[in-house]
Amino acid sequence: MIEFRDVGKAYPDGTVALRSLSLTAREGQITVLVGPSGCGKTTTLRMVNRMVDPTSGQVLLDGADVGGRDPAALRRGIGYVIQNAGLFPHRTVLDNVATVPVLLGRSRREARTTAAELLERVGLDPRVGSRYPAQLSGGQQQRVGVARALAGDAPVLLMDEPFSAVDPVVRADLQDELLRLQSDLGRTILFVTHDIDEAIRLGDMVAVLRVGGTLAQFAHPAELLSSPADDFVAEFVGRDRGYRRLQFLGAGELTLTDLPTGPDDGEGGWVLVLDDDRRPVTWRHDGQDVAVGSLYRADGGSLRGALDAALSSPSGRGVAVDGDGRLLGGIDAEAVIALLHRSSDPAGAAR
Numbered sequence: 001m002i003e004f005r006d007v008g009k010a011y012p013d014g015t016v017a018l019r020s021l022s023l024t025a026r027e028g029q030i031t032v033l034v035g036p037s038g039c040g041k042t043t044t045l046r047m048v049n050r051m052v053d054p055t056s057g058q059v060l061l062d063g064a065d066v067g068g069r070d071p072a073a074l075r076r077g078i079g080y081v082i083q084n085a086g087l088f089p090h091r092t093v094l095d096n097v098a099t100v101p102v103l104l105g106r107s108r109r110e111a112r113t114t115a116a117e118l119l120e121r122v123g124l125d126p127r128v129g130s131r132y133p134a135q136l137s138g139g140q141q142q143r144v145g146v147a148r149a150l151a152g153d154a155p156v157l158l159m160d161e162p163f164s165a166v167d168p169v170v171r172a173d174l175q176d177e178l179l180r181l182q183s184d185l186g187r188t189i190l191f192v193t194h195d196i197d198e199a200i201r202l203g204d205m206v207a208v209l210r211v212g213g214t215l216a217q218f219a220h221p222a223e224l225l226s227s228p229a230d231d232f233v234a235e236f237v238g239r240d241r242g243y244r245r246l247q248f249l250g251a252g253e254l255t256l257t258d259l260p261t262g263p264d265d266g267e268g269g270w271v272l273v274l275d276d277d278r279r280p281v282t283w284r285h286d287g288q289d290v291a292v293g294s295l296y297r298a299d300g301g302s303l304r305g306a307l308d309a310a311l312s313s314p315s316g317r318g319v320a321v322d323g324d325g326r327l328l329g330g331i332d333a334e335a336v337i338a339l340l341h342r343s344s345d346p347a348g349a350a351r
C-alpha cells in the first residue's frame with residue numbers, strides 16, 4: 001500500500017508541483033494518476049522511490065515513511081517503467097531484464113533464467129534476449145521495460161507513461177498484456193498517464209489531478225464517468241463519457257425481444273438463419289445472406305457489447321446468445337440507450 005499524506009512539493013526555483021495531496025494506492029490494485037501536462041503526476045510518482053523528496057507531508061510504503069529509507073535499497077524493491085522503456089543500450093535484452101536480480105544477489109545464471117521466463121511472460125519470443133534494445137521495435141522495447149520492472153519480484157511497480165511512445169494498436173496490446181499480467185501477479189501499481197481512455201481502461205482507481213498539483217477527484221472509473229466531481233473533471237473525462245460508461249454497466253436488465261428466424265424471408269423482411277443447435281449462422285434478406293455482425297453474450301456482458309451488437313447488425317437488431325453461442329433473443333439500440341439513461345438517474349433506476 002502506498003499512502004500520500006498531505007504531500008507538497010515546491011522545486012527550488014519556486015515552482016509548486018504539488019500543493020497538498022492525500023490519497024492511498026491500495027495493495028494489489030492499479031491506481032492511475034491522470035491529468036493535464038504539468039499537474040504533478042511524475043513528481044508524485046517519483047516521490048515513492050525517492051527520486052524526488054517532498055517539501056511537506058509524507059509518503060508511506062506499507063505504513064513506513066520512505067523518507068527514512070536508503071534510496072538505493074528502496075529502489076531495488078520497486079519496479080520502475082518509463083516512456084521509451086529506458087533500457088541500457090549496451091546490454092542485451094536478457095541482461096537488461098537480469099539487472100535487478102543480479103543486484104539483489106542472485107547468480108548471473110539464475111538471473112538470466114528468470115529473465116528468459118519473464119520475456120516469455122510479457123509476450124516476447126525468448127530469442128530477442130540476445131539482441132540489443134536498438135534492434136527491437138518500440139512496442140517490444142516497452143515489453144522488455146515491463147519485464148525488467150517485474151524481474152526483481154518487487155511488490156510495487158511505478159509506471160510513468162510507459163506506453164505513450166507507441167502507436168495506438170500496439171498500445172492497446174500492451175494495455176491488455178498489463179491487465180493479464182496483473183490478474184496473475186496482483187502487484188501494487190501506480191501508473192501515470194495523460195490519456196483518460198488509458199486511465200479508465202487500466203485503473204482500479206483513478207486520481208484526476210489539476211495543474212497546480214491538487215486532486216480534483218479520486219474514484220473508480222465508472223464513478224468518474226457517471227458522477228464527475230466538477231466541470232474540470234467532466235471536461236477532462238470528455239464529451240463521449242456516456243458511451244464509455246456503457247462498458248461498466250451490466251446488460252442483465254435488458255429485455256430481449258423475439259427475432260424472426262427461419263430459412264426464408266417470405267415477407268421480404270430480415271430473418272436470422274440458425275444451425276441445428278440454434279446458433280446464428282447468417283441474416284437473410286431478399287434471398288441474400290448478410291454476415292450477422294458482432295454477437296452479444298447475454299450472460300455477464302456489458303451494455304457496450306449489447307450496443308455494439310445492435311449497431312453492427314445489418315438488420316438493426318442485435319443478436320443475444322448464451323455461453324454456448326445459442327440464440328436467446330434480440331436487442332434494440334433504443335433499449336440500451338434507455339437503460340443507460342435510467343442508470344444515470346437514480347430515481348429512474350429505482351422505479
Ligand SMILES: Nc1ncnc2c1ncn2[C@@H]1O[C@H](COP(=O)(O)OP(=O)(O)OP(=O)(O)O)[C@@H](O)[C@H]1O
Nearest residue numbers: 011013015017036037038039040041042043044194
Ligand atoms: N526539477 C524541476 N525543477 C523545477 N520545476 C520542475 C522540476 N520538475 C518538474 N517541475 C515542474 O513541476 C510541475 C509538475 O511537473 P511534473 O513533471 O510532475 O508534471 P506531469 O503532470 O508529470 O507533466 P507531464 O504530463 O507534462 O509529464 C511542472 O510545472 C514542471 O515544470
